[in-house]
Amino acid sequence: MLIEHIAFNVPDPVSMADWYCRHLQMRVIRSFEAPNHGRFLADSRGGTTLEFYRNPAVAVPDYAAQDARVMHIAFEVLDLDATCARLATAGASIEAPPGTSPEGDQLAMLRCPWGLPLQLVIRKR
Numbered sequence: 001m002l003i004e005h006i007a008f009n010v011p012d013p014v015s016m017a018d019w020y021c022r023h024l025q026m027r028v029i030r031s032f033e034a035p036n037h038g039r040f041l042a043d044s045r046g047g048t049t050l051e052f053y054r055n056p057a058v059a060v061p062d063y064a065a066q067d068a069r070v071m072h073i074a075f076e077v078l079d080l081d082a083t084c085a086r087l088a089t090a091g092a093s094i095e096a097p098p099g100t101s102p103e104g105d106q107l108a109m110l111r112c113p114w115g116l117p118l119q120l121v122i123r124k125r
Contacts, residue, residue, distance in 0.1 A: 005040060005049040008116065011060050013037045013052035016114055023090045024075060024118075026050070043075075064115025068095060072109065072117035080106050083120055092118065 010016050017039035020026045029049065030040040038053035050073070054060070077083045080098045087110055088094055095117070096109035104124030111117055 003048075005051050007051040007053060008063075009055050009058060009060050010052050010063075010114060010116070011054065012114065013039050013054050016052045016112070016116075017041055019090070019113060020050075020052075023087060023092075062115070063117065064111060066117070068109050068111070068117035068119070072119045074119040074121050077120045077122060080108055080120055080122055084108050084110065087118075 014037050017026075017028055017031075020041055021028060025044045026041040027044075028039050029042045029046075030038075032038045036053045036055055038051060041050045041052070042048070084094055084098055091113040092110045094108065094110050096107070098106060098108040098120075100106055106122040106124075108120045109117060110120065
């Protein structure tokens with residue numbers, strides 16, 4: 001089996017999808033309008049799909065209040081410092097600045113403007 005997508009009930013799926021496309025190199029591959037305004041986003045390789053939607057029947061989780069170690073979306077990057085700076089300028093907040101794990105991976109933890117945790121990663125090869 002393959003993962004088809006991972007879905008997040010969010011407060012403003014249209015604006016979030018736009019931000020993720022502009023700043024995280026994702027692209028909308030499917031969308032639907034009211035009442036849920038869903039957006040399916042693919043990464044630049046097309047292998048991972050996220051869905052942002054708004055279901056008014058259930059509460060939107062308080063992503064900003066959740067510890068990023070509970071759940072986060074990780075993005076592979078080429079330049080950790082430059083990507084952190086660029087995303088901070090675009091409205092993300094830096095929760096854990098760039099550092100190196102005991103295994104030698106370079107990591108940083110941010111939150112998108114809606115509070116969803118984002119990890120930036122350069123894996124030690």
